Amino acid sequence: MLVKLNKIQISCIRRIALITAFFLSIGTTAMSVHAHTPHDMVYAFTASPNYASDKTMFLVTDGAYTGWRYNEILRSTDGGLNWVDIPNGMNHPYEYSVLRVSPKFNTDQTVFAGLKGKGGIYRSTSRGDFWESYNTGLAASNLIVRKMEVAESSTGYVLFFTDANGALFRRSSTDANWIQVLDKTNKVTVIAISPDYATDNTLVIASDSGYLQKSTNNGNDWTELGNPTGTIIYDMAIAPGGAAEIFLATPSFGIFYSSDGGSTFINKGNNLPNEAINNIAVSPNYATDRTVFCTSLKQSVFKSTDKGDNWVLFDSGAQVTKQTALLNEMTDLQVSRTYATDKTIFLPVFDGLFFSSNGGTTWKQRQTRRGLMTGLAASSNFNSDQKMIATTYVGRGIAISADGGSTWSTSGWPNPKGHKLNFFDSDIVQNPNGTQTVISARNGFVGNSTDFGDSWSVKFVPRFTAINPDLVTFTTLAASPNFTNDKEIYLGSRFHGVLHTKDFGKTWRLQRGVPLNHPVTSIAVSPDYANDRTAFAANRAGQIWRTQDGGDTFLRVGASSIISIGWGGQRYTWVAVSPQFATDNLVIAGTNNGIYRSTDGGTTWTKETHASVGSNAVVQQVEFSPNFGTDRNIFINVRGKGLFRANLNGGGAVTASQNITLSLLENENIQFTEFQISPTYAVDSTILGAARKNIYKSTNGGLTWAVAGFPDN
Secondary structure: OOEOOOHHHHHHHHHHHHHHHHHHHOHHHHOOOOOOOOOOOOOEEEEOOOHHHHOOEEEEEOOOOOOOOOOEEEEEOOOOOOOEEOOOOOOOOOOEEEEEEOOOHHHHOOEEEEEOOOOOEEEEOOOOOOOEEOOOOOOHHHOOEEEEEEEEOOOOEEEEEEEOOOOEEEEEOOOOOOEEEEOHHHOEEEEEEOOOHHHHOOEEEEEOOOOEEEEOOOOOOOEEEEOOOOOOOOEEEEOOOOOOOEEEEOOOOOEEEEOOOOOOEEEEOEOOOOOOEEEEEEOOOHHHHOOEEEEEOOOOOEEEOOOOOEOEEOOOOOOOOOOOOHHHHEOOOEEOOOHHHHOOEEEEEOOEEEEEOOOOOOOEEEOOOOOEEEEEEEOOOHHHHOOEEEEEEOEOOEEEEOOOOOOOEEOOOOOOOOOOEOEEEEEEEEOOOOOEEEEEEEOOEEEEEOOOOOOOEEEEOOOOOOOOOOOOOEEEEEEOOOHHHHOOEEEEEOOOOEEEEOOOOOOOEEOOOOOOOOOEEEEEEOOOHHHHOOEEEEEOEOOEEEEOOOOOOOEEEOOOOOOOOOOHHHEOOEEEEOOOHHHHOOEEEEEEOEEEEEOOOOOOOEEOOOOOOOOOOOEEEEEEOOOHHHHOEEEEEEOOOEEEEEEEOOOOOEEEEEEOOHHHHHHHOOOOOEEEEOOOHHHHOOEEEEEOOEEEEEOOOOOOOEEEEOOOO
16 A cells, blocks of 8 residues: 555654544543534534525534533524424434435435434434434444444435444345444444445445545445554545545544545645644535535635645634534534535534535525523413513523513613623512512523513622633522512522522522532422422432522432433433422422432432333423312423323322323424413413424413414514
């Protein structure tokens, strides 16, 4: 094999490159992996092979606010101007690693999603309207998907993926099971499939140390190509034309190129920066335009029109956010398969989705997360005044409705510069004199209003620089039911655990018992707080913490009996306290492994096993009916399945349940990111649900639903 570097150079280069790659990769544990405004994080992306005509794209981003919600798959059919969530059937607790579409998407409507954390692969044959597990033939140890690529075959598609162990698997559209084609000793990390796979059956794989193997018969047999670069490989691309031309992106020496199917490689890259090249993509029209694109760790996008000999930087506008490891900033450069017609290049990055429709000369960014709802609260007198508040992300901030959601106005929260605002939650407290106090918060500030949002008293929440130099970033809040007298609020955060004030923000204390390394996902305060001084906090590590002394101490409960699954950061947890807590001591915890209940105030816990909800349901939210003492109902939002109304017996166990949003999920792919039960539910039977930008309302306990309004319009 001819490589224009001698063996001594190769050995030295390999050691340097591997050390460099190691330090680049460890940044994932040393940094936050969730950006803030205005970042529009994209974790996975794919576009229709018929993009020129159908303008269809899919991407993965964070939930309605940021990282304490589950990832969402979004779909656009207008080139990214508008996006819809497509959760139907995605009943798992895992994050996504990769998206791909079938080369025959126009006819088979097939999309694939690869998951981290032993979720395997999900498939949709309805362009994302419904998803199902696609793991037949895989062992539990194979279900972490690292890379996945799909090729066209004579009968449909062939899908290849490599798991976290480095084994390679194959499944065609006609196969009933996955087939292992390389075992884990091959340590596969990168897959490149020939654009002409339907005729040449060729793919190339790279190991975690940069060694290449090539197959020309669908992965059944392999030829060793050695380590031609002397380093690891970040990305590979095969050009159209019989799989003769292969491009390799490396961490230290730019791009390597082969014109003979991988037998020999040369180093290319005039005008590329002296830093890692982490993405490379070839024009589908390469036979005539000789065009290749790439990105470096910090710059994008470079274009070559002479097979990679010379490169020109066309600034995409994508920024390095410094909020994730450099290798995660720019992850999946792609060229439209209809590039000859539409000249489109896609650059999904941690800073958002960028694209060019003129071959890279100019770029635009598509927004996916503006004006999203992050919280919802209804008036304690909802039946008579029809008032509610919605909090939004990069939008109005706080929107107020006085007609059940039909029309909305902007609240009076001080905003002298007129900026788009981010709010995460609101709580409404019924006061002894019949009035009510609204409490809300945005990063670094908390406010209360006694005129339902027309005017606010706002307090700054101090920075805790010993923990984090930035503003305190909130996730959830709950006020004392006796707020008029005690002025107590519990705030959940991303990096500061739980904060507590007893004087409406004049002074704050960190609840040292609650860990700081996982976002707080839920806070619930006992309705009898004035007497029992009890509150609960849950986090994304699957933990529940309780105070019984008004926040002086928090101790973990259920450590041995509440069992979540997946990695610590995937264990989204919710906690709800019975309205009858003073007498029944009932607490419900929703986890990614079903529902747990405690009938002794949170000291001991029992897992719910009733089949009507599912013992392993991925629960996003649980709420008690305000009329629980009479109707014994709770409401459970299950990821990918919808909102259930369940009936509990005297011991707190589920006796039956009904999916009350199944029609919304199946017909419109609508699942609530948050729901609220009217405080006057016993009279009005009203349930409110927030779904990205719309509010849905049912006035008959969930039998029928209608769009109530659009808070950020």
